[in-house]
Amino acid sequence: MNIRTIAITAAALGVLGYLVYRSEDATTRKPVANKVTVLYWEKWTGDEAQKMRRIVNNFNASQDHIYVKMLSISGVADKTLLAASGGNPPDVAGLWDTQMTQFKDAGALTDLAPLAAEFGIKEEDYIPGYWKLMSPGGTLVAFPTTPASTALHINKKFLKPGEVPPQTLEELDAFTDRISKVKDGKVELAGFMPAEPGWWNWGWGYWFGGKLIDGDKLTINSPENIRAFEWVLSYSKRFGVRETQNFQSGFGNFSSPQNPFMSEKVVSVMQGVWMANFIDLYNKKLPWIAVPFPLPKDQQHLKGMNFIAMDTLVIPTGAKHKREAFEFIAFVQRQDQMELLCSSHGKNSPLVKVTDKFFNTHLNPYIRLFDELARSPNAAYIPQIGIWPQMDSELKNAFTEINLGTKTPKEALDAAQARLDPQWRRYQQQVMGRSITTAEAKP
């Protein structure tokens, strides 16, 4: 080994050693003096994460014994799952409402009722629909960050002056027939399309009085659901299955100026309260209105029906600083902070009490409508069942098969029911039969 080799090797080792030193240094925990550090992992990224950071900063500035450290990362559910499995979950996790029941059944979420009582937070403070989402199976495990409700958004250009927007589903169908343009067999404009955006394809049955679970039974292929999907199929048949597919193939990314609603290919869509944000970003000039999504003539007693959802904050079981974590959550639930957050996200507020300022300064011109819809006793949300991810997967598939014409509505829903029944049975035996009563929130 000559001098040159030794010199090069030594230099290389030196560089490596330096790199190792730097990487160790970067990750050494520097605890904040005299404060309890609460780890908060949030699924939001981008602007929404930044707006949540403001609330976090407000909290950190408002008191001097807790420091909340926020991590914004999109794979938060997987990361929390892994961390919890390793016994080291974050103190607060910002998850999706679709996972609540599943996580609760697995004993992964702390029962927050005792802490809520201690902090004076009551059920009456919240809009009833959201409270149900917070308490799957009756156990309070989640608090909202931002909620949402949904409505029919219509491109005003296609409404005749003074025309009243569709009030019943049949009127919506007639509107579609009147407005849609088909040239040489090619669809150019559609009044409405159930597949767009397709985020609530699991729920069409609700508009027809159908439900997906009834007590302990899955009712996927109930007559109401089949009727709903017959109605969905009628839209595919309206222009022809092939032509509809070709039309849809030209839809751009949802979150882009080529969104079919924004590029005026589809005149009306069912969308959430956040739609105003997208319109504002991608096509400010679009004239639009929002109205309650219409119900069929014979379901008018379900007036106020719409889909509500929320983003949640939970305290995983095994979190190290539960009490401090809840103190942070309670801060977010304060009316002023909640309104600040929801307003900046362009969403409605989950609290019963709302200030006029919230409505008057809100970006969404139809915020009052969305608020009203959220409060409706007929508002619907995802079934609170532990196998929801599997159900969602099956229903999405059933919807596509119906739209493509490969299965009739009855066949598709029967198939989904047949696949899900054994899975539900197994889940009830394996998971719920031995479910641990969720850990007490001993601070």
Added chain:
Amino acid sequence: MKSEARIAYLFAMPWILGFLTFLLYPVMASFFYSFTDFSVLRPPRFIGLENYKEMVQDEVFWMTIRNTFTYVVAAVPLSATVAIILAMLLNTKVKGLAFYRTLFYVPSLVPMVALGILWLWIFNGEHGLLNMSLEKLGMSKPPNWLGDPAWSKVTLVLIAMWGSGNAMVIYLAGLQDIPQSLYEAADLDGARLVAKTRHVTLPMLSPVILFNVIMGMIGALQVFAVPYVMFPNGAPARSTYFFTTYLFDNAFRFQRMGYASAMGWVLFLITLTLTFVALRLSERQVHYDRS
């Protein structure tokens, strides 16, 4: 002999240690999990062969097997062909080689977060770059790449061929190692390009081809990232629902890690068998320099 063995163990020590430390436990653990009901959040519970029995009856499992096999059979040979052709083209004395090589390899490194969207854009049925080009070339009804179950897998195969930059680089390095003298001898014999390829290039490249085909097969059997981003839930109608996507869903979305582990070991057995077959079949075709 003995001292050669001792030296060999010394040389192999990093991997032996690495294997024992980082791989043995997870692999053994996952094997154990395949016989349990394991939701990740709670301790696993032994249920014997239940997972495997369930798999046999699971029609989505079989669908993903069919989808994955279709993809492998199409993607592996096509990607290999593209990669070899590109490598051969880039092994010539054409000017600007450095630029060409970069242009062929680098696009496959675009981060997935941007790449997924770019592909959805390019394959858009109406105003995607691909269909607009096809229409300009005279095709009246170009395929609905993303929404038609008959075409969705083709889309993924095309993307796989485009992403063969990795393999191309390996073939390039392999081509560099072929002695010029062999080509010169062939030239003296009057051989043309096709003959030279058949009798010099491909045989000399065969260990590398074997490597790429096996790695390509192993990778294709586990295809995950692109379909996961572009076709959530295996849309449309589960035509792009592949084995590892379904496995991932079972593990992390449905919280059935036990079932997912069982699936993983089934895939392992399939891959092992296919690799063994490939190695056996290749014994006659692959030329090593006398080892």
Added chain:
Amino acid sequence: MKEKKFSLATVHIVLIVLSLIFVSPLLWMVTTAIKPIEETMSATPTLLPSKFLWDNFPKAVTYGSKELGYIPFLLYARNTLMVTLLCVAGSVCSNAVVAYAFARLRWPGRDFFFAVTLATMMVPFPVLMVPTFGLFKWLGWVGSFRPLWVPAFFGSAFSIFLLRQFFRTIPMELSEAAKIDGCSEVRIFTDILLPLAKPALAVVALFTFMGTWNDFMGPMIYLSDQETFTLSLGLQAYQSQHGGTQWNLLMAAATVVILPVIVVFFFAQKMFIQGIATSGLKG
């Protein structure tokens, strides 16, 4: 002579057409980066934007606000570089050494262990995620960079397989001749094999670099501090669930992320060419 000129020209044409096809997504990414938001993903695709927003690049890199903090892009780049360099160093060193044992030395259990090595690549990753995480948790490495670079120093099945195939193409006579001259295996390795294997080693270094630079899963799972994030995690900062993603900024950021990789590749590929010039095998 004429035949040679003609075939070179054909090669040129084929290369140009193919490279346009291959580079089109990349081109699209870069042109989207300089477009105003309304023109991104437009229905009448315009290759060139109406106005060139070159300042999207600095905007992307300084994303954020004074009040709530900027996305520390440079910090992420530094972190990514650190981990990547460590991985490349570890990968080249460990894999070369291990592959030599598999390719050129005889020892009991070699072929069986090689089969086991190959087999480890056949277990799909989601299945190993939980126990691997558990292992790192037990070692106390979660939250640090160690799970990301330490395993690279212990070899990887892919690179071992790759290098083994390459090493086996080098004639055994060279080693045998050296042994007769009295060289030790270590000398054969360093003086004969390594120089000849430069292209293959360059490939391993390149792949490790690329794989680590863009790796998302590893950092996502093991890093717990926003300041320790890598570039692949940082790219998420431009995506929004309900607010509308700023595609031009995202593409601008992605372009910036991929730029070092392009540069590295452009210069690294010279290594492949060098192999043919310096190795004693040719001609």
